[in-house]
Amino acid sequence: MITRSCPQLMIRFILLATLTVTTGCSSIISNQTAKLANSLSTAILDNDDLQVVADGAPAYLIMIDALISSSPKSDSLLRAGSSLNGAYASAFVTDTDRRLKMTEKSLAYAEQAACIEIKTLCDVRQLSYQQLSKALATEKSSSVPVLYTLGTAWAGWIQSRSSDWKAVGALANVKLILETIVALDEGYENGNAHLYLGVLGTVLPPALGGKPEIGAHHFQKAIDLSQGKNLIAKVFYAENYARLVFDRDIHDRLLNEVIAADAKTAGYTLMNTVAQQQARALLASADDYF
């Protein structure tokens, strides 16, 4: 009854959490504000200059904070604030304290948004796995946007606290939320929930009880649901699955496909630019690894 296997949990989450700033039109915020926010998020996603985004996004972060402060019950603004803080922290912030603060803000906004829409998810961080499972069992597809924000913000929050075992212990709850999203509407945000589940499904090797094939299935779904436009899905597939199972053919094929693809695709340009950079780096280190 005793296992001697004692793996450190390795969490290789999404480097660039999707910069999806789903502002939408809320009755609380003006149409003009919503239009501006949508235009800004599109401009960010379609930019291929990471430095410009890194330098320019903080102003947008402050603006979103200001908007939330004047409309604290706006679930769409809260979700936008959560996504932007989480994505910026994951992609550009290396200072540990700043990263902790930003991911905390990201999760706090997501929790507020969830609490507005789904009362049983108020204080979601305090829920046990069984309690959360029960709360999610009755959710409908209309809950997917808020669940997506919550799941991805929580994943980023854990990633920034990967040496905190209490935080790591909440990973199972994040997985539960992502599985609920996939069950309700797997195509939401072009299948990005599958991308997260792919990473989570390839944390442990089979020798330690992992089932990487399930992770591979999620990666493939993320690729298919984005119609192959989301190049980061292939990079994560290569890095997390192909390296885990030591399959160099799949690794190199996926990464070469990423490099050969046109990064400029509406809604994906920024992420795809990062994906191509990562693909080159992974290919360069492949001889060392395999």
Add this chain to the structure above:
Amino acid sequence: MRSLFSPTFLSIVFIALLSSANTSLAATFKIATLSPDGSAWMVKMRAAGKDIEAQTNGRVKFKFYPGGVMGSDSAVIRKMKIGQLHGGALTGGALAKAAPDTQIYNLPFMFKSFAEVDYVRERMDDKIIQSFADAGYTVFGLAEGGFAYMLANRSITDFDTLKQGKIWAPDNDILVQRSMESFELGTIPLALGDVLPSLQTGMVDTVATSPIGAIALQWHTQVTHITDMPLLYFYGILALNNKAYKKVSDDDKVIVSHVMNSAFKAIDKINRQDNIDAFEALQALGIQRVEMNPADKTMMQGQADALAQTMLNNKQFSQPIFDEIQTLLTEFRGAAE
């Protein structure tokens, strides 16, 4: 750190340049492990490998095969024997057949606390490492895996409650299965990967692992209680086959040994703290900590002692190593009283 421009280093380079067979001085060690890439263990070993490569000017390199891609510990050992691999980062008991005394720390109920572990290890680790050496393996320090504790979907504070449970046993671990038999406990042998789904369906309801393992494997989501009674202690090692290691020059061995020893000391320390933190995290995550009642604890200790005696009689480890650990523990417990 050795200087790359030390006289010894320069003489090695000089000889290497003169020799037409200079590749004999270069060695790439192929090392396999169950540990996943990116884990603290792998991060430290990769960094140590790079450091050694730099310090030996590329004469000694390490290539790692993480995540069990080369198979289980026993498969890795087989591959080491035929030269397909040169080393393995293994659980301490994996080489028990070749070096029986190395499993002395792993016996059930051997230690009651980390303080006892520290007292004994400070005085006995060198002997354990020597046992590996006598069996043909160079080992660079022991890295703690921690204590395994019982976790269940109910409060286990007495032996009868434990006995009534559906207890998991790893399907490939004879020592654990024998231990369970000696406690007269029925078990359900399962592969590691089947434990979480079996906990979910209720096929098993009692498991044992380290606090880190409980969280990493997500078993903590299916249990409600942890019994605060260390069942057994386990450790990990990096073992190099001496047949391969002898190709390394004495000077380079000094570098390899220094760097790897430092890495394993660091892993040892990190794992201790991680397990302490994870134990607390389990409680913060809602798992209730309970104690086994003293009478049943004593009874189980007695059964563990009897198992140790049987193993000793069967020559599964030597009398001197058993006597030494018993003496040290008696010494420590006497001083603690």
